[in-house]
Amino acid sequence: xxxxxxxxxxxxxxxxxxxxxxxxxxxxxxxETLMEIEPWKTTGMVVLQAESEVASIxxxxxxxxxxxxxxxxxxxxxxxxxxxxxxYIACAELPCVIVNVMRGGPxxxxxxxxxxxxxxxxxxxxxxxxxxxxxxxxxxxEMADHTSLAFDLAFxxxxxxxxxxxxxxxxxxxxxxxxxxxxxxxxxxIRKECPWATLGKRHxxxxxxxxxxxxxxxxxxxxxxxxxxxxxxxSTNEIRVEKYMCDDxxxxxxxxxxxxxxxxxAVETARANGQKVGLLRPIxxxxxxxxxxxxxxxxxxxxxxxxxxxxxxxxDVRLAANGKVDVQFYGRLGxxxxxxxxxxxxxxxxxxx
Amino acid sequence: xxxxxxxPENLVYTKTPVLNDVPxxxxxxxxxxVVHKLIAEVIDEMGIQExxxxxxxxxxxxxxxxxIEIDWQQAAHGRAPALATAIKRLMPNKTVFTxxxxxxxxxxxxxETIHACNRGENIAIIFINNGIYGMTGGQMAPTTLEGMKTSxxxxxxxxxxxxxxxxxxxxVAELEGTRYVTRQAVHTVAAVRKAKKAIRKAFEYxxxxxxxxxxxxxxxxxxxxxxxxxxxxxxxxxxxxxxxxLGDFKDR
Numbered sequence: 001x002x003x004x005x006x007x008x009x010x011x012x013x014x015x016x017x018x019x020x021x022x023x024x025x026x027x028x029x030x031x032e033t034l035m036e037i038e039p040w041k042t043t044g045m046v047v048l049q050a051e052s053e054v055a056s057i058x059x060x061x062x063x064x065x066x067x068x069x070x071x072x073x074x075x076x077x078x079x080x081x082x083x084x085x086x087x088y089i090a091c092a093e094l095p096c097v098i099v100n101v102m103r104g105g106p107x108x109x110x111x112x113x114x115x116x117x118x119x120x121x122x123x124x125x126x127x128x129x130x131x132x133x134x135x136x137x138x139x140x141x142e143m144a145d146h147t148s149l150a151f152d153l154a155f156x157x158x159x160x161x162x163x164x165x166x167x168x169x170x171x172x173x174x175x176x177x178x179x180x181x182x183x184x185x186x187x188x189x190i191r192k193e194c195p196w197a198t199l200g201k202r203h204x205x206x207x208x209x210x211x212x213x214x215x216x217x218x219x220x221x222x223x224x225x226x227x228x229x230x231x232x233x234x235s236t237n238e239i240r241v242e243k244y245m246c247d248d249x250x251x252x253x254x255x256x257x258x259x260x261x262x263x264x265x266a267v268e269t270a271r272a273n274g275q276k277v278g279l280l281r282p283i284x285x286x287x288x289x290x291x292x293x294x295x296x297x298x299x300x301x302x303x304x305x306x307x308x309x310x311x312x313x314x315x316d317v318r319l320a321a322n323g324k325v326d327v328q329f330y331g332r333l334g335x336x337x338x339x340x341x342x343x344x345x346x347x348x349x350x351x352x353x
Numbered sequence: 354x355x356x357x358x359x360x361p362e363n364l365v366y367t368k369t370p371v372l373n374d375v376p377x378x379x380x381x382x383x384x385x386x387v388v389h390k391l392i393a394e395v396i397d398e399m400g401i402q403e404x405x406x407x408x409x410x411x412x413x414x415x416x417x418x419x420x421i422e423i424d425w426q427q428a429a430h431g432r433a434p435a436l437a438t439a440i441k442r443l444m445p446n447k448t449v450f451t452x453x454x455x456x457x458x459x460x461x462x463x464x465e466t467i468h469a470c471n472r473g474e475n476i477a478i479i480f481i482n483n484g485i486y487g488m489t490g491g492q493m494a495p496t497t498l499e500g501m502k503t504s505x506x507x508x509x510x511x512x513x514x515x516x517x518x519x520x521x522x523x524x525v526a527e528l529e530g531t532r533y534v535t536r537q538a539v540h541t542v543a544a545v546r547k548a549k550k551a552i553r554k555a556f557e558y559x560x561x562x563x564x565x566x567x568x569x570x571x572x573x574x575x576x577x578x579x580x581x582x583x584x585x586x587x588x589x590x591x592x593x594x595x596x597x598x599l600g601d602f603k604d605r
Binding site for chain 2: 054063
């Protein structure tokens with residue numbers, strides 16, 4: 001099935017309570033699939049087409065505030081519209097899943113795949129000091145697996161989780177094994193897992209309030225420090241990375257998502273020619289695998305970062321490498337996907353530098 | 354003096370426990386306090402304190418959650434109907450209501466308001482219309498009257514520059530999704546009683562699954578209007594009620 005369809009199926013099987021979205025290419029199949037399956041007839045999951053991405057993300061806020069497993073999906077311009085809501089959700093510490101099937105920008109841009117929303121995703125696209133756990137699937141299988149994982153991480157840390165794919169991963173068709181089906185939680189189960197949720201005031205207790213407002217600067221600083229402590233914990237526990245032929249590598253290519261698949265092809269070509277090249281694929285873009293890259297930077301001769309952008313993740317790779325090794329960049333923009341040959345050429349340039 | 358008044362059988366009024374014992378931040382004479390009390394009383398009388406979920410706006414009523422003792426979510430500016438939509442759809446057995454001012458509901462949140470009403474979400478929307486932005490210090494609202502002075506139309510609202518006052522309640526009454534649309538006020542004892550009945554009806558209707566209930570309360574903002582509370586009520590009757598006449602638009 002398509003990557004976008006896999007997300008829909010995986011969401012239902014993850015015990016998702018509600019999906020709220022607005023159509024935009026190249027991710028509309030997520031809602032289309034859900035509307036065709038009609039999960040409200042089986043699991044009771046709510047699926048609603050909202051009037052805008054602004055409404056979608058705020059519906060997610062409302063549902064998440066009730067401790068429900070809720071999600072939305074969109075593509076780059078729609079995700080831009082959601083940024084205010086995402087900032088509120090991060091501050092109010094609500095768990096939810098947001099899917100961005102990226103397309104080329106800026107502006108209305110194009111519908112072809114892109115990775116140019118990296119900065120927006122990992123540096124906080126909305127206002128204020130916050131982070132999103134950002135998962136970068138590179139296959140239809142990972143679209144399904146990461147949907148399920150995203151819900152788990154969101155609830156483990158009471159934080160929004162972003163699934164950052166691109167138009168190609170969303171549209172491509174591959175075989176997929178769907179995650180095991182989990183039932184939706186009962187209200188009592190939610191009350192136990194999420195004592196902060198607004199499910200109706202408990203008898204004899206104060207009402208729960210979901211808010212991101214603290215007028216006193218001291219209170220707001222305390223809330224910020226609480227968030228930062230949580231982000232530090234996530235950075236310690238949740239870095240995910242795939243390393244391919246890195247152990248003896250003289251040169252390492254760093255790429256995520258679709259680019260990592262193209263680069264893997266180029267790495268295999270290099271190996272076939274006797275060149276010791278490896279691939280490091282960050283699966284979590286935030287938290288970023290800084291230590292892994294630092295380690296490789298200390299013992300390799302060069303790194304090449306390949307992205308569907310003008311060079312965004314390369315900044316984090318250079319920060320991690322900290323000048324220890326030459327870090328070069330190759331990227332295509334606006335929806336163009338590089339061929340493995342282009343990556344091979346970029347590798348030759350790095351090796352001959 | 355005798356102590357007759359202290360005898361329980363002579364008790365004629367007591368504050369509902371749903372209204373918290375904390376000083377309100379509202380200006381003296383502001384309508385918010387009265388409307389809060391009415392909502393708290395309705396929640397108490399309907400016995401829904403443990404099943405009601407309120408959505409607070411951005412604006413003067415942002416701290417509604419401090420005063421009415423139920424579960425609350427505080428929404429981004431204008432988005433309360435979107436939150437309420439999701440909460441009600443996910444939990445149809447809860448009483449879900451939004452509490453919004455004119456800037457929140459009729460300017461930045463117009464799309465969310467119209468579409469929640471048009472989908473017929475089974476929620477109650479309480480809309481405080483005082484024709485001004487109170488919290489940010491008295492700027493022009495979508496409902497500011499023609500000629501009315503605010504800090505961003507200091508010479509009076511001029512339709513050629515500022516457009517016309519938005520009668521959003523009339524607009525939502527036209528939508529198929531709304532079941533009950535009414536405009537009330539809380540400036541007299543009689544008006545307070547009528548407004549309370551309207552709020553109760555809206556809350557009851559929201560549990561019957563037949564569409565959105567929308568209660569506008571034409572309100573005073575004496576700080577923003579730069580009038581005393583008494584003058585404000587008079588000004589409201591003479592001016593606001595002309596543009597925003599009280600009464601039911603729809604009840605089906």
